[in-house]
Amino acid sequence: MAIQVCTERGGNLSEPILETKSLSKAFGGLVALDKVDLAIEAGKITAIIGPNGAGKTTLFNVITGIYPASDGEVLFQGTPLKDTPPHKRAALGIARTFQNVLLFGNMTVLENIMTGQHPRSRYGFIGAALRLPKAHREEETISLNAMKYLNMVGLGTHAEQNALSLPLGQQKLLAIARALATEPQLLLLDEPGAGLNKLEKQELSDLIRRIRENRISVILVEHDMPLVMGLAEWVIVLDSGQKIAEGTAAQIQKDQRVIAAYLGEEVE
Amino acid sequence: MLARLKGKWTYFVIAALLLFLILIPFNWSLGQYTVLMIFIGLFTMVTVGLCLLLGYTGQVSLGQATFYGTGAYISAVLSKICGVNPWLAMLIAAVATGAFAYVIGYPIFRLRGNYLAVATLALGVIVYILLRQLGPGGPDGMAGIPYLSIGGFVFDTSFKRYFLVWFFCLAVLLISQNIVRSRTGRALRAIHGSEAAAESIGINVDQFKVKIFVLSAVYASLAGSLLAHQMSHISPGSFSPLVSIIIVVMAVIGGLASVWGAIFGAATVSILKYELLLGFGEWDIVIYGLILMLVMIFMPEGLFVRLRELYGRWRFRYAQRGAET
Numbered sequence: 001m002a003i004q005v006c007t008e009r010g011g012n013l014s015e016p017i018l019e020t021k022s023l024s025k026a027f028g029g030l031v032a033l034d035k036v037d038l039a040i041e042a043g044k045i046t047a048i049i050g051p052n053g054a055g056k057t058t059l060f061n062v063i064t065g066i067y068p069a070s071d072g073e074v075l076f077q078g079t080p081l082k083d084t085p086p087h088k089r090a091a092l093g094i095a096r097t098f099q100n101v102l103l104f105g106n107m108t109v110l111e112n113i114m115t116g117q118h119p120r121s122r123y124g125f126i127g128a129a130l131r132l133p134k135a136h137r138e139e140e141t142i143s144l145n146a147m148k149y150l151n152m153v154g155l156g157t158h159a160e161q162n163a164l165s166l167p168l169g170q171q172k173l174l175a176i177a178r179a180l181a182t183e184p185q186l187l188l189l190d191e192p193g194a195g196l197n198k199l200e201k202q203e204l205s206d207l208i209r210r211i212r213e214n215r216i217s218v219i220l221v222e223h224d225m226p227l228v229m230g231l232a233e234w235v236i237v238l239d240s241g242q243k244i245a246e247g248t249a250a251q252i253q254k255d256q257r258v259i260a261a262y263l264g265e266e267v268e
Numbered sequence: 269m270l271a272r273l274k275g276k277w278t279y280f281v282i283a284a285l286l287l288f289l290i291l292i293p294f295n296w297s298l299g300q301y302t303v304l305m306i307f308i309g310l311f312t313m314v315t316v317g318l319c320l321l322l323g324y325t326g327q328v329s330l331g332q333a334t335f336y337g338t339g340a341y342i343s344a345v346l347s348k349i350c351g352v353n354p355w356l357a358m359l360i361a362a363v364a365t366g367a368f369a370y371v372i373g374y375p376i377f378r379l380r381g382n383y384l385a386v387a388t389l390a391l392g393v394i395v396y397i398l399l400r401q402l403g404p405g406g407p408d409g410m411a412g413i414p415y416l417s418i419g420g421f422v423f424d425t426s427f428k429r430y431f432l433v434w435f436f437c438l439a440v441l442l443i444s445q446n447i448v449r450s451r452t453g454r455a456l457r458a459i460h461g462s463e464a465a466a467e468s469i470g471i472n473v474d475q476f477k478v479k480i481f482v483l484s485a486v487y488a489s490l491a492g493s494l495l496a497h498q499m500s501h502i503s504p505g506s507f508s509p510l511v512s513i514i515i516v517v518m519a520v521i522g523g524l525a526s527v528w529g530a531i532f533g534a535a536t537v538s539i540l541k542y543e544l545l546l547g548f549g550e551w552d553i554v555i556y557g558l559i560l561m562l563v564m565i566f567m568p569e570g571l572f573v574r575l576r577e578l579y580g581r582w583r584f585r586y587a588q589r590g591a592e593t
Contacts, residue, residue, distance in 0.1 A: 064468060066464065066467070085467075085472075086467040086468060087467050087470045087471055087472045087473070088470075090467070090468055090469055090470035091470045095468070095469070096468050098464065098465065098468070102461075102462040102464060102465040103461070103462075103465070104457060104458050104460075104461030104462065104465065104466075105461055106457050106460055106461050106525070107454070107457055107458075107461065111454060111457075114454060115454040115455065115457075115458045115466075115469060115471075116469045117451075118451065118454070118455055118458075118469055118470045118471050119469070119470030121451050123450075123451060123452075124451075124452060125447060125452050125479060125483065127450075128446055128447045128450030128451065128452045128453065129443040129446050129447050130443075130446070131446050135450060135451075138451065139450070139451070142451065178465075178469060179468070179469070181469070182469050182470055
């Protein structure tokens with residue numbers, strides 16, 4: 001499957017950053033993901049689209065380990081992630097944002113991003129309690145890196161503000177900065193455009209392109225079609241837990257099954 | 269501007285506090301409060317642990333008196349009955365209590381919110397009953413616990429013990445302050461903010477909960493050991509579930525997410541308990557309940573934190589007015 005996808009994209013046989021093999025997830029009788037095979041190419045922006053309830057967020061939750069898979073497997077850079085808990089997946093290089101943002105409301109903007117550096121720093125309780133030199137050095141690096149990501153998303157002037165005092169658009173940028181601070185290889189964005197105005201969406205697209213330029217692979221779940229079509233180099237369509245199509249934006253827009261899935265939803 | 273004032277305010281408070289603390293036992297009019305101050309120091313140590321657990325990490329414990337009690341009893345039994353050096357007894361008590369908290373930590377933190385509160389409360393009840401029924405001396409407790417000493421210097425008067433207790437108390441406060449302002453502290457607050465988000469950025473949520481629980485237990489254990497070795501008499505009543513609730517009141521008054529507020533909370537409740545409400549007898553718990561309710565309703569961030577905020581605002585306005593004229 002992986003090889004087939006890659007040849008379709010012009011003979012690039014590089015190893016995919018993320019693969020799912022016959023991945024299924026059922027909640028009781030409800031099948032949210034049904035034998036989904038994916039191969040996400042490294043260094044690209046991939047969009048996952050589909051009507052509501054198609055299983056997009058469930059897919060993210062299984063990839064990041066919040067839900068265990070009912071069947072099948074997830075491979076990150078060729079390694080199966082069967083029993084890897086979520087925090088270890090983050091350390092391996094999978095970062096994500098959430099539909100409902102989930103910033104740390106008890107911290108400033110900068111502290112939110114500094115917290116994102118957790119898997120890239122080491123010192124623990126004892127280093128902190130006794131203020132060991134190691135802790136001091138690491139804190140300096142953490143602050144510097146956090147400032148870097150803060151400026152990257154354009155929130156430099158809001159560093160000391162409480163995270164939840166930002167408007168929604170900036171909160172979403174902050175959530176991306178926090179995820180970037182984990183220094184991931186793969187970034188999963190769950191509806192980053194939802195609730196944003198046109199200008200904010202433009203900023204978001206620019207940011208996602210810059211993230212890609214930093215050689216981070218991006219998977220995007222998004223309902224906003226102009227945003228998806230403008231950004232994504234590869235589009236995967238899910239419907240009722242199954243992959244019904246994938247291809248370039250242009251191919252997807254012409255695909256009969258995709259049109260049926262979307263129109264079907266609208267008729268209902 | 270506000271942030272800078274806040275920073276100065278902290279230093280000012282710490283300096284004033286230290287000066288006040290040093291002067292108390294020497295001053296003939298305040299000297300009578302030395303014993304009260306010892307209790308404030310001990311309760312501060314227990315309260316800080318709860319602040320880290322409840323205020324920073326968002327995990328309820330209604331059983332902190334349990335660890336205060338195990339610390340005191342292990343110390344007392346080892347030093348009095350087994351003849352172990354009191355310092356070593358204190359260390360063993362801290363390690364054993366920490367290990368106990370670690371072992372019960374993993375199963376207990378599978379629970380959240382109200383369930384966690386009830387489980388920790390139950391733990392407190394169980395240990396309290398065990399101390400009453402099986403502890404040496406039963407409900408009457410133990411007497412004749414040896415004093416701590418360094419070389420030939422024995423901590424046998426309140427004046428000496430006062431400095432011993434506050435040395436430990438300030439060390440615990442300082443360590444806690446350092447932890448709060450660190451990678452670890454951010455991880456704890458992240459867990460409070462959103463466990464799902466904390467996990468998504470690589471924080472081992474379960475492990476941090478257990479670790480901070482262990483730390484809070486070790487603080488309480490040290491306070492318990494100090495209590496045992498300075499009162500030379502302990503009884504289960506000092507570690508009853510009611511005491512756990514009082515510790516919660518102290519943490520709430522101090523402002524849950526504030527390390528230095530713990531002193532304020534411990535002092536307020538101790539002064540009420542040992543001075544102002546003596547005439548109320550057992551009815552004092554009603555007053556604590558009332559305080560707890562009022563603080564939670566009107567200033568959920570804590571009385572101490574609220575006062576600090578008001579002071580900061582006042583300073584800010586004052587500075588503005590000064591700039592205008």
